[in-house]
Amino acid sequence: MRSDLAALAALLSDRIGLAVDEGKHQAIEMRLQPTVAAAGLPNVSELVHRLSKGGDPALLDRTIDAMVTCETLFFRDRKPFEALRATVLPRLREARRAERRIRIWSAACATGQEPYSLAMLIDEQQREFAGWRVEIVASDVSAAAVAAAREGRYSQFEVQRGLPTPLLLRHFQRDGEAWRINDHLRAHVEFRRANLIDEFGRFGRFDIVFCRNVLMYMDVERRRDILQRLSRVLADDGYLALGAAETVVGISDEFEPAPDCAGLFRRKTPASLRMAANS
Numbered sequence: 220m221r222s223d224l225a226a227l228a229a230l231l232s233d234r235i236g237l238a239v240d241e242g243k244h245q246a247i248e249m250r251l252q253p254t255v256a257a258a259g260l261p262n263v264s265e266l267v268h269r270l271s272k273g274g275d276p277a278l279l280d281r282t283i284d285a286m287v288t289c290e291t292l293f294f295r296d297r298k299p300f301e302a303l304r305a306t307v308l309p310r311l312r313e314a315r316r317a318e319r320r321i322r323i324w325s326a327a328c329a330t331g332q333e334p335y336s337l338a339m340l341i342d343e344q345q346r347e348f349a350g351w352r353v354e355i356v357a358s359d360v361s362a363a364a365v366a367a368a369r370e371g372r373y374s375q376f377e378v379q380r381g382l383p384t385p386l387l388l389r390h391f392q393r394d395g396e397a398w399r400i401n402d403h404l405r406a407h408v409e410f411r412r413a414n415l416i417d418e419f420g421r422f423g424r425f426d427i428v429f430c431r432n433v434l435m436y437m438d439v440e441r442r443r444d445i446l447q448r449l450s451r452v453l454a455d456d457g458y459l460a461l462g463a464a465e466t467v468v469g470i471s472d473e474f475e476p477a478p479d480c481a482g483l484f485r486r487k488t489p490a491s492l493r494m495a496a497n498s
C-alpha cells in the first residue's frame with residue numbers, strides 16, 4: 220500500500236467523511252490527475268504533501284471538488300417528491316397553519332437539480348401556499364457544485380433527465396445551447412457551502428430535510444453521527460428523505476420509516492423509543 224495515497228484517503232475521510240476502500244487508492248490517483256496538472260504539480264505525492272502541510276485551502280477545495288460524486292437529476296427517484304406533494308405538504312400546511320412557515324433543507328444539493336425540483340413543487344402549490352413563507356436552503360461541501368447550482372444553467376442533456384417538458388418551459392429560458400432557471404425560482408433557494416461533517420445546528424430547524432445519496436459514500440459511524448445531528452434540526456413532526464438505496468435501519472435510533480410515505484423517514488415518537496428500549 221502506498222503511504223501517500225493512504226494519507227490522502229485519511230485526509231478525505233477526516234475532512235468530508237469520504238470512505239475510500241484500500242483497493243480504490245489507485246482510482247483516487249487517476250481521479251486527481253487533472254487537479255495535479257492544473258496546480259502545476261509533478262504528481263499526486265506532491266499534492267498530498269502540500270495538503271498535509273495545510274495552508275492551501277484553495278487546493279484542498281479543488282481536491283474535494285475532484286473527489287466528490289455530483290451525479291444528480293431533476294425529481295430524482297420521483298417517490299419522495301410524490302409523497303411531499305400528496306401527503307407531507309398538505310399535512311404540514313395543516314400543522315403550521317398558525318405560523319404559516321415551512322423550512323426545507325437540501326443538505327447535499329450537488330449542482331442544484333434537487334432544490335430546484337423542490338422549488339418547482341412548491342410553485343405548483345402556490346395557491347395553497349399564498350401568504351406562506353416557504354424557505355428552501357440548499358448546501359453542499361463542493362464549492363464548484365454550489366457555484367453551478369447557484370448559476371442554475373443546465374445543458375440540454377441535464378434538462379432531459381427527470382424534468383417534464385411543461386416544467387422546463389415554465390421555469391427555464393434558453394441561454395445559447397443551454398437552459399437557465401428563471402430568476403423567480405432561483406430567488407426561492409438560498410445556497411450555502413456547508414460540510415455535513417461540521418456542526419450545522421446554526422441553520423435552524425427544518426420541517427423537511429433531503430439528505431440523499433451522500434451518506435452512502437461514508438462509513439457507518441459517520442452516517443450515524445450525521446443522522447443523530449439531523450434529528451436535532453428536524454421538527455418533531457418533520458420528514459427526512461434519504462436516497463433510494465439508503466436507509467436508517469440498523470444505523471439510527473432516532474428515525475423510523477414513515478408508514479404512509481414511501482422513501483421518507485420520521486423522528487421516532489417517545490412511544491416507539493420506549494418500545495425499542497424494552498425489546
Ligand SMILES: C[S@@+](CC[C@H](N)C(=O)[O-])C[C@H]1O[C@@H](n2cnc3c(N)ncnc32)[C@H](O)[C@@H]1O
Pocket residue numbers: 234235236287288289290291292295326327328329330333358359360361364413414415416430431432433462
Ligand atoms: C451524488 S450527489 C447527490 C445529490 C442529490 N442529493 C441527489 O440525490 O441527487 C452527492 C453530493 O454530496 C456532496 N457531499 C459529499 N460529501 C459531503 C459532505 N461531507 N457534506 C456535504 N455535502 C457532501 C457532494 O459534493 C455531492 O454534490
